[in-house]
Amino acid sequence: MPNKSLAGKVAVAGVGTTRYGRLPEYDPYDLGIWALKEALADCGLKIADIDGVILNRIPDYQRFCELAGLNPSYTTITPGHGRFSGICIQTAVALIATGMAKTVALVYGNNGRSAGDQYGGATDIYGSGGPGLWFPYGMTSPGAFHALMAKRHMEQYGTTSDQLGQVAMAFRRHAALNPQAVMRDPFTLADYHASRFVCEPLHLLDYCLINDGGVAMILTNAKRAKNLAKPPVYIRGFGQTAKFTGSTFPPDDYWAAPMKKVARSAYGMAGAKPADMDALMIYDNFTPTVMFCLEGFGFCKTGESGPFVENGRLQLGGEFPTNTSGGHLSESYMQGWALNVEAVRQVRGECGARQVKDANLVQYMTAAPVITSMIYGKEAK
Amino acid sequence: MNTKPLPRITPDSKPFWDACKAHRLMLPTCLDCAKPHLPPGPVCPFCFSDALRWREASGRGIISTWTVVHQPWFAAFKDDLPYNVVQIELEEGPRLTASIIGAEALRVGLAVRVTFEDVSDSITLPRFRLEIE
Ligand SMILES: [Zn+2]
Numbered sequence: 170m171p172n173k174s175l176a177g178k179v180a181v182a183g184v185g186t187t188r189y190g191r192l193p194e195y196d197p198y199d200l201g202i203w204a205l206k207e208a209l210a211d212c213g214l215k216i217a218d219i220d221g222v223i224l225n226r227i228p229d230y231q232r233f234c235e236l237a238g239l240n241p242s243y244t245t246i247t248p249g250h251g252r253f254s255g256i257c258i259q260t261a262v263a264l265i266a267t268g269m270a271k272t273v274a275l276v277y278g279n280n281g282r283s284a285g286d287q288y289g290g291a292t293d294i295y296g297s298g299g300p301g302l303w304f305p306y307g308m309t310s311p312g313a314f315h316a317l318m319a320k321r322h323m324e325q326y327g328t329t330s331d332q333l334g335q336v337a338m339a340f341r342r343h344a345a346l347n348p349q350a351v352m353r354d355p356f357t358l359a360d361y362h363a364s365r366f367v368c369e370p371l372h373l374l375d376y377c378l379i380n381d382g383g384v385a386m387i388l389t390n391a392k393r394a395k396n397l398a399k400p401p402v403y404i405r406g407f408g409q410t411a412k413f414t415g416s417t418f419p420p421d422d423y424w425a426a427p428m429k430k431v432a433r434s435a436y437g438m439a440g441a442k443p444a445d446m447d448a449l450m451i452y453d454n455f456t457p458t459v460m461f462c463l464e465g466f467g468f469c470k471t472g473e474s475g476p477f478v479e480n481g482r483l484q485l486g487g488e489f490p491t492n493t494s495g496g497h498l499s500e501s502y503m504q505g506w507a508l509n510v511e512a513v514r515q516v517r518g519e520c521g522a523r524q525v526k527d528a529n530l531v532q533y534m535t536a537a538p539v540i541t542s543m544i545y546g547k548e549a550k
Numbered sequence: 551m552n553t554k555p556l557p558r559i560t561p562d563s564k565p566f567w568d569a570c571k572a573h574r575l576m577l578p579t580c581l582d583c584a585k586p587h588l589p590p591g592p593v594c595p596f597c598f599s600d601a602l603r604w605r606e607a608s609g610r611g612i613i614s615t616w617t618v619v620h621q622p623w624f625a626a627f628k629d630d631l632p633y634n635v636v637q638i639e640l641e642e643g644p645r646l647t648a649s650i651i652g653a654e655a656l657r658v659g660l661a662v663r664v665t666f667e668d669v670s671d672s673i674t675l676p677r678f679r680l681e682i683e
Pocket of ligand 1: 580581582583585594595596597599
């Protein structure tokens with residue numbers, strides 16, 4: 170059930186991002202500290218103001234805090250799975266709301282590009298022990314898992330490759346307007362079809378990037394956030410649930426049932442509905458997850474996400490501008506973190522050529538065995 | 551070293567692989583709620599009971615979804631590219647990752663039946679063939 174008492178009580182005070190791309194001279198600690206420096210400068214706080222630390226993908230919390238000179242009242246670290254960005258942000262809300270910490274730094278550092286991460290093959294650990302069962306059949310990688318889901322959706326509902334291509338093209342167009350994005354050259358539907366299959370029906374252009382970078386967010390209570398350098402961006406609503414049972418295999422409902430639960434919580438807290446959202450940030454590890462979120466969160470009916478994404482609906486100027494930064498497909502694979510930062514920057518009106526006019530409410534969503542969503546708002550209620 | 555990966559056998563999954571070696575498909579089944587499950591584990595994931603018994607499955611199921619892999623993720627699969635990977639929903643409910651032998655066109659919902667392939671002295675893999683109508 171929506172916990173309305175937490176709606177708008179916590180705000181994002183500062184956000185920071187590094188350059189993205191291939192940054193071999195930086196390790197995940199360097200990237201995290203770089204991003205944290207930017208986030209502190211963004212809100213005008215000092216490192217000594219941070220009393221809660223939540224790390225993601227950075228290998229070791231002790232080393233990170235030693236290097237940064239942090240001695241917080243609360244410390245935790247989480248694995249580098251994209252679903253954890255939402256989990257971490259919600260944990261920060263709980264810490265701040267209960268008073269266990271006043272100002273929480275969330276820090277993410279990823280040197281996957283320089284470290285040669287592949288997300289498939291013998292080192293693949295995606296899923297709950299699935300690789301031990303899949304490898305003998307040559308099945309590996311999150312991409313193959315999502316290809317299985319996409320194929321089923323296509324056969325069940327008539328979703329087409331062209332429609333997946335529309336999603337990828339929309340995000341690339343947005344990236345062209347984002348100086349920070351790694352991939353900025355727009356492509357046509359013909360280019361999309363010409364890009365090689367990795368796992369059918371998914372083409373290379375359905376896949377997210379692999380790159381280096383860091384992201385940090387600083388959250389604090391709404392009252393304190395009002396007195397900082399930037400206007401607060403309030404966390405108006407959120408929700409989380411998991412579907413671990415049977416999660417070795419793709420879910421037959423594309424996670425629709427757990428997403429509906431999360432949607433009830435997030436919209437209930439925010440007192441809003443899908444149509445009220447001015448922009449969407451959807452965890453685009455692969456194009457089909459964008460479709461699944463649009464259905465699961467109620468932007469369109471079950472099975473209708475294919476036609477829904479046509480005619481530029483997800484593009485700037487369309488009904489629901491989505492992943493205005495270019496997302497994981499074209500800006501940078503920062504595992505949800507950079508999408509949450511983009512939500513904050515949109516609400517603040519800082520996005521320049523890709524700014525959504527009057528972005529008052531922006532929603533982040535992810536479809537995975539842990540589903541999370543946050544609704545960011547310009548006003549506390 | 552160009553051998554294909556073998557399943558990682560754990561104490562929980564050993565009876566499954568032992569049965570495959572005997573060309574039988576066995577499922578851990580809960581004595582309390584009667585549901586079979588995969589992957590094998592120490593308790594029933596539906597009711598947390600540890601009263602489990604291995605029961606033979608019919609070997610029949612349907613393709614619940616499928617993909618064709620084009621990327622050479624494993625060197626040993628290079629000559630097989632592109633190859634299919636399917637998700638089978640067994641008649642009894644649990645799902646299995648496998649591949650289909652001898653089929654040109656795959657489709658969600660097609661009926662399949664298990665077949666066994668002895669890939670090494672100690673390992674036999676379940677694969678599936680389309681049921682002939
Ligand atoms: Zn049971």
